[in-house]
Structures are given as structure tokens and as C-alpha cells.
Amino acid sequence: MSDFWVLFAKELKNLLRDKKLIFGLVVVPLIIYPALGKGMGIGIEKARGETHVAIANFDSGDYGSLLIKALNSSPNVTVTLVEAGDVAAALERASNLKQNVLVVIPPGFSESIAENRSAIVYVYGIFSSLGTGMKESVSEGRINAIIQALSRGIAEIKVRKLGFSEPSALLSPIQARSLSYVRGRLVNVSPSAVSAILASQSVTLPIVVFLMVTLTAQIAAGAIASEKENKTLETLLTLPVKRTTIVASKIGGTAVMGLIAALTYTFGMRSYIGSSFGGSNVSLGDLGIRITPQGILLFGVVVFLTVAFALSLAMLLAIFSEDVQSANTVVSSVILPLAFPSFILMYTDLSSLPKAAAYALLSDPFTHPIVAYQWMLAGEYARIAWSIGYLSAAALALLYLTARAFSGEKILTAKMGWGRRRR
Amino acid sequence: MEVPAVRVEGLEKDYGKVRALKGISFQIGEGEIFGLIGPNGAGKSTTLKILATLLKPTAGKAEVFGHDVVEEAGKVRGMISYLPEEAGAYKNLTGREYLEFMAKLYAKGGRNADEMLELGVELSGLGERLDDKVSTYSKGMTRRLLLARALMVKPKLAILDEPASGLDIINAYTIRKTIKALSASEGVTFLISSHNMLEVEYLCHRVALISGGRIVEAGTPAELKERYEAENLEEVFMRAIGLEGGQK
Numbered sequence: 087m088s089d090f091w092v093l094f095a096k097e098l099k100n101l102l103r104d105k106k107l108i109f110g111l112v113v114v115p116l117i118i119y120p121a122l123g124k125g126m127g128i129g130i131e132k133a134r135g136e137t138h139v140a141i142a143n144f145d146s147g148d149y150g151s152l153l154i155k156a157l158n159s160s161p162n163v164t165v166t167l168v169e170a171g172d173v174a175a176a177l178e179r180a181s182n183l184k185q186n187v188l189v190v191i192p193p194g195f196s197e198s199i200a201e202n203r204s205a206i207v208y209v210y211g212i213f214s215s216l217g218t219g220m221k222e223s224v225s226e227g228r229i230n231a232i233i234q235a236l237s238r239g240i241a242e243i244k245v246r247k248l249g250f251s252e253p254s255a256l257l258s259p260i261q262a263r264s265l266s267y268v269r270g271r272l273v274n275v276s277p278s279a280v281s282a283i284l285a286s287q288s289v290t291l292p293i294v295v296f297l298m299v300t301l302t303a304q305i306a307a308g309a310i311a312s313e314k315e316n317k318t319l320e321t322l323l324t325l326p327v328k329r330t331t332i333v334a335s336k337i338g339g340t341a342v343m344g345l346i347a348a349l350t351y352t353f354g355m356r357s358y359i360g361s362s363f364g365g366s367n368v369s370l371g372d373l374g375i376r377i378t379p380q381g382i383l384l385f386g387v388v389v390f391l392t393v394a395f396a397l398s399l400a401m402l403l404a405i406f407s408e409d410v411q412s413a414n415t416v417v418s419s420v421i422l423p424l425a426f427p428s429f430i431l432m433y434t435d436l437s438s439l440p441k442a443a444a445y446a447l448l449s450d451p452f453t454h455p456i457v458a459y460q461w462m463l464a465g466e467y468a469r470i471a472w473s474i475g476y477l478s479a480a481a482l483a484l485l486y487l488t489a490r491a492f493s494g495e496k497i498l499t500a501k502m503g504w505g506r507r508r509r
Numbered sequence: 510m511e512v513p514a515v516r517v518e519g520l521e522k523d524y525g526k527v528r529a530l531k532g533i534s535f536q537i538g539e540g541e542i543f544g545l546i547g548p549n550g551a552g553k554s555t556t557l558k559i560l561a562t563l564l565k566p567t568a569g570k571a572e573v574f575g576h577d578v579v580e581e582a583g584k585v586r587g588m589i590s591y592l593p594e595e596a597g598a599y600k601n602l603t604g605r606e607y608l609e610f611m612a613k614l615y616a617k618g619g620r621n622a623d624e625m626l627e628l629g630v631e632l633s634g635l636g637e638r639l640d641d642k643v644s645t646y647s648k649g650m651t652r653r654l655l656l657a658r659a660l661m662v663k664p665k666l667a668i669l670d671e672p673a674s675g676l677d678i679i680n681a682y683t684i685r686k687t688i689k690a691l692s693a694s695e696g697v698t699f700l701i702s703s704h705n706m707l708e709v710e711y712l713c714h715r716v717a718l719i720s721g722g723r724i725v726e727a728g729t730p731a732e733l734k735e736r737y738e739a740e741n742l743e744e745v746f747m748r749a750i751g752l753e754g755g756q757k
């Protein structure tokens with residue numbers, strides 16, 4: 087076995103036996119994320135459960151009874167009639183009965199409708215605890231939908247009585263049909279559905295990239311700093327092995343961990359988002375967006391180079407730190423601000439920004455995976471190639487500096503307790 | 510003329526403002542066991558680190574078997590084995606895995622990793638504990654593991670910074686015997702720093718006394734004792750650095 091593989095095997099062994107690391111790499115994304123997603127899913131499911139509606143009817147006419155009947159016959163709605171002298175008393179009763187909503191039908195309700203005046207029905211959401219309020223909102227939505235359906239039904243009957251054969255044309259003289267024109271291609275999907283699917287992609291990706299970059303950076307810093315902390319560095323540096331081989335083996339070991347992180351976090355985020363927000367039933371393919379193998383390859387190279395950049399930056403910083411803790415501190419305080427701008431791209435895209443701002447964002451290597459992803463969807467491969475060029479230059483420059491620093495004696499004599507009091 | 514194992518000339522080292530070495534010179538012949546003694550902060554470890562290619566001298570020259578430690582650091586690393594004053598082993602590996610890892614890196618040019626490992630296992634004296642993780646070792650056990658790794662590779666030059674520090678009497682004794690044996694049978698050259706005068710007197714063919722970044726005395730233990738009319742090296746040490754008057 088060559089030196090590289092001997093050193094690489096040792097790095098991997100050392101990393102894979104690190105319980106904290108395995109926790110962050112496997113348990114968090116594969117168990118905790120999906121569990122969190124499930125938890126949120128259960129919450130939503132619960133909110134979608136039975137709506138308990140109390141009704142206080144102060145109306146004596148037929149339309150009030152009709153409304154009660156409509157509510158009564160709706161699915162997922164349980165109706166309880168409350169007897170009360172006034173609204174305040176009704177609210178109190180409804181609250182005591184643990185109802186989610188109180189519907190108050192005021193006196194003269196039927197009369198107004200009969201006389202072609204607008205009638206009002208009051209819908210009170212009852213918040214007995216100040217939780218998410220999701221249940222109350224879902225309940226209100228349901229009641230409103232029932233009221234609207236009923237309202238429309240009454241309107242149609244009235245219109246028909248006036249002698250019109252097609253009441254809906256009269257009630258909604260204008261109807262909107264939404265379609266989308268996606269990059270020169272007409273698709274039968276509403277713009278809001280298109281933007282929903284794009285948004286779900288553009289939220290997941292920055293988060294996965296962010297987690298992956300910060301995680302690998304920490305591992306890389308740890309790979310160097312732990313040699314210092316455990317006093318194994320001096321021995322390592324006197325071994326009959328090229329210094330560049332040592333650096334390469336450390337990068338290799340960390341890269342494997344980064345790869346594992348990329349896989350587990352993508353998977354974990356998928357199931358988190360999938361189980362909590364419900365998958366969209368429109369896919370990229372429906373929008374006429376085809377992801378080609380070339381596109382994936384180019385995008386993969388961009389992600390790889392971004393991680394390589396983060397890795398060498400973290401190692402360079404760790405070389406000048408005295409122990410794992412201070413290495414982690416300095417790496418976080420440098421990588422986090424650099425990784426943050428990529429979140430801007432969750433809400434805006436590059437082309438809508440002023441040129442200067444766009445270039446400023448692009449000068450930060452960590453924004454490239456997100457931008458490159460958009461370019462990949464758009465099939466703008468020349469731009470991805472440009473990004474690869476920039477990232478390669480940045481990563482190589484840093485790698486060179488890291489290898490240089492590793493060969494000098496500063497790695498032994500620099501003892502920065504970054505952000506801590508010097509001892 | 511035969512190339513000396515170590516040749517140091519006018520060596521100086523500054524750590525920022527601190528002048529650790531102020532021009533030291535000495536030579537070590539092949540197969541010799543050479544001791545570097547001196548008070549705390551004298552510059553022993555600094556000298557050893559320069560020879561181990563870890564630090565670069567501010568001025569002067571240091572060579573190992575004729576190879577400059579700065580210009581030909583790679584060559585030098587191929588001939589030496591260095592034991593730092595304060596060192597650890599990889600905590601998540603077992604002792605055996607650690608030795609195996611090191612043996613593989615040194616097994617070059619037809620040298621056999623298995624033989625090194627076998628010797629390492631024997632020298633460590635850790636027995637079954639060798640299959641436990643290094644993180645469960647005591648300080649002395651770790652030191653024995655590190656010493657075993659430094660010696661099992663049978664380097665041309667072994668640079669040991671306070672090799673027996675933290676070892677119990679039995680282990681310190683065993684190590685001294687091993688060093689002597691390796692020097693005699695394999696012709697390994699040793700450069701050792703130590704605070705234990707008994708150890709130095711028993712072990713070293715020649716000794717240099719270093720103080721304040723300068724070599725103040727050098728010679729065989731017998732020569733030094735005679736020069737200072739001392740019973741043992743401890744007295745030589747105290748008198749040479751001027752802390753105790755002579756008996757003359």
C-alpha cells in the first residue's frame with residue numbers, strides 16, 4: 087500500500103470511530119430529521135381532524151335552520167347547538183364545551199336573505215390555549231367554505247327565480263384559467279403550482295449545501311486540530327512521508343465524510359419535507375424541465391469544488407489554531423458568514439439583482455451550488471463551466487496555501503487561541 | 510573520511526524575541542549514544558526538533574549523515590525516528606493498530622512491516638492491552654507504546670526527547686537495556702535528552718551539557734567527572750552551570 091492509502095485508512099478509521107461525528111452524520115439526518123418531519127405531519131393531521139362547532143341561533147327563520155343543516159351534514163364537522171341569552175354567554179358555553187368555533191346566527195338573518203339584503207353570520211374562532219392555532223384556522227376555513235357554498239346555492243336559486251337559465255355565468259361573469267409558460271414551453275399548470283415546486287427545491291438545496299459545507303469544514307478543522315490537541319502532530323511530521331501526502335490523506339478522509347453527509351442530509355431533508363409539507367403532485371418533468379446527465383455531472387463538480395474550498399479553508403485556519411475548540415470557533419466564524427449569502431438566493435434569483443450585487447454574491451464560492459442548480463435546470467451549461475473555473479481557481483489557491491502552511495514550522499509554533507484569552 | 514551521524518555547527522534559533530539557541534556545535538559518530546543534558550529551558554528540545562526537521566534554524570547548520578535538515582528534509586526523515594518530549598497516539602486506534610500504521614509507513618526499500626510490528630509489540634510490553642484503544646491507556650503505557658514505535662523501525666538515528674519520562678523503574682530499566690542493545694547490535698545512533706543523570710551515565714557514550722542556549726561542556730561521562738572532580742554526573746551538572754563550587 088502506498089503512503090497515501092495507509093494514511094487515508096487511518097484517517098477514516100479514526101473518524102468513523104468518533105461517536106459524536108457519527109451522531110451528527112447519521113443519527114441527526116436519518117433519524118431526528120424524519121422524526122421531526124413526522125411530528126409536524128402528525129400536528130397537521132391532528133389539525134385536519136374533527137372540527138367542533140357550536141351554533142347559537144338567534145334567528146327564527148328557515149335560512150338559519152338551512153345553515154345548521156348544511157353544517158351538520160358536512161364531513162369532519164360536529165355540530166353542537168348552544169342555548170344562550172346573548173353572544174357573550176354563547177361564547178362562554180362554547181369555550182366550556184371545548185368547541186373550536188362558534189357560529190352565531192343573528193336575529194333577522196332569514197329575513198335579510200328573503201328581502202335580498204346581505205345577511206351576516208358571525209364565526210368566532212375559540213382559542214382555549216395559545217398553541218399553533220392551526221386547528222382553529224383549519225376550522226375557520228372549513229366553516230367559511232360551507233357558508234360560501236350555501237351562500238352560492240341560495241344565490242343561484244334566486245337568480246334562477248329571476249329567469250336566468252345559467253346562474254353561474256351571471257354570478258361569475260369572468261373566470262380565470264391559469265397556465266404557465268416555462269422557459270418557452272406552454273404547460274397546463276398554474277403559476278402558483280409551478281412556483282411551489284420551484285420553491286420547495288430552492289429551499290431544500292441551500293439548507294443541504296449549508297449543512298454539508300459547515301459539517302465538512304468542522305471535520306476538516308478537527309482532522310488537523312486534533313493532531314495538535316492529542317500531540318500526535320510532531321510525530322506525524324517527522325514520518326518518512328511527503329507533507330503533501332499527509333494533507334491529501336486528510337482531505338480524502340474528510341471528503342468521504344462530506345460525501346456521507348451529503349447523502350444522509352439530502353435523504354433526511356427529503357423525508358423531512360416530504361412528510362411534513364406533503365409532496366407536490368407536479369414534478370419538474372411536468373414543467374418540461376429535463377435534467378440531463380451532463381447537467382448533473384457539472385452540478386456535481388460545482389458541489390465537489392465548493393466542499394473542497396470549504397475544506398481547505400478550514401484546514402488552513404486549523405493550522406493556526408492551538409486546539410480543536412479554538413479551531414471550531416474560528417472556522418465557524420469564518421465559514422458561517424460566507425455560507426449565509428446563499429440563503430439570499432432562496433428568495434431572489436440572480437437575474438433580478440443589480441449587476442454589482444449579483445457579482446458580489448458570486449464572488450462568494452458558497453453561493454455557487456445554488457446558482458449552478460438553477461443554471462442546470464435552465465440548461466445554461468456554459469455558465470456552470472464558468473463557475474467551475476472560478477471555484478477551481480479559488481480552491482486550488484487555498485489548497486496551495488494550506489500545503490505551504492503545512493510544510494512550514496508555523497503549524498508547530500502558532501498557538502492561536504482564537505477568540506479566547508491567551509494563556 | 511567517515512560522515513558523522515550528526516553534525517551541528519553554530520546552530521541558532523529564535524522564537525520571536527526568545528533566543529533559544531545561541532550558536533551550538535557538536536558531532537555524533539555513527540553508532541554512538543549521545544546525551545544532551547541541561548536545566549529546563551536550556552534548549553535541548555529545540556535542538557532535537559531542528560534535527561528532526563520540525564523547526565528551521567535561524568542560523569547555522571545541522572546535518573544528519575551528511576544531509577542538511579532543511580534542504581534535504583525528506584531524506585533526513587527517511588533515516589530518523591523521533592520521539593517528542595510530550596506526545597500522544599491516536600486515541601481511537603488500538604495500540605496494535607497504531608504500531609501497524611507506523612510500521613507500514615516505515616516499511617520501504619525492502620523493509621518488512623511485519624518484523625517491525627513484531628518487534629514493536631515486544632518492546633511495548635503491553636501484552637493483551639495492545640488490543641485496547643489508546644484512549645484507555647495510562648500515561649506510562651502510552652509512553653511505552655510511543656517508545657516501541659520509535660525503536661521498532663530501527664532507524665539510523667533515533668532522536669529521543671526524555672525517553673523514560675513517566676516510566677516506572679522497571680520499564681525505564683528495560684528501555685535502557687533495549688537502547689544499549691540496539692546500539693550494539695544494529696548500530697543505531699542515539700541522540701537523547703534527559704534529566705536523569707543516572708540514566709545518562711549508564712547509557713551515554715558521550716554527553717554535552719547545554720545551558721542558556723550554549724554548550725558549556727562535552728565529553729564522556731568519565732572525562733567530565735574527572736574534569737570537575739565529581740563523584741557523579743549530577744555534581745558535574747551543578748558545578749558546570751555554576752550552582753555549586755568545586756571541591757578543589
Ligand SMILES: Nc1ncnc2c1ncn2[C@@H]1O[C@H](COP(=O)(O)OP(=O)(O)OP(=O)(O)O)[C@@H](O)[C@H]1O
Binds near residue numbers: 498524551594
Ligand atoms: N514554541 C515556542 N515559542 C516560544 N518560545 C519557545 C517555544 N519553544 C521553546 N521556547 C523557548 O525556547 C527556550 C528553550 O526551550 P526548550 O524547549 O528547547 O528547552 P529544554 O531544554 O527542552 O527544556 P526542558 O528541560 O524544560 O524540556 C525556552 O526559553 C523556551 O521558553
Ligand SMILES: [Mg+2]
Binds near residue numbers: 555670
Ligand atoms: Mg525539553
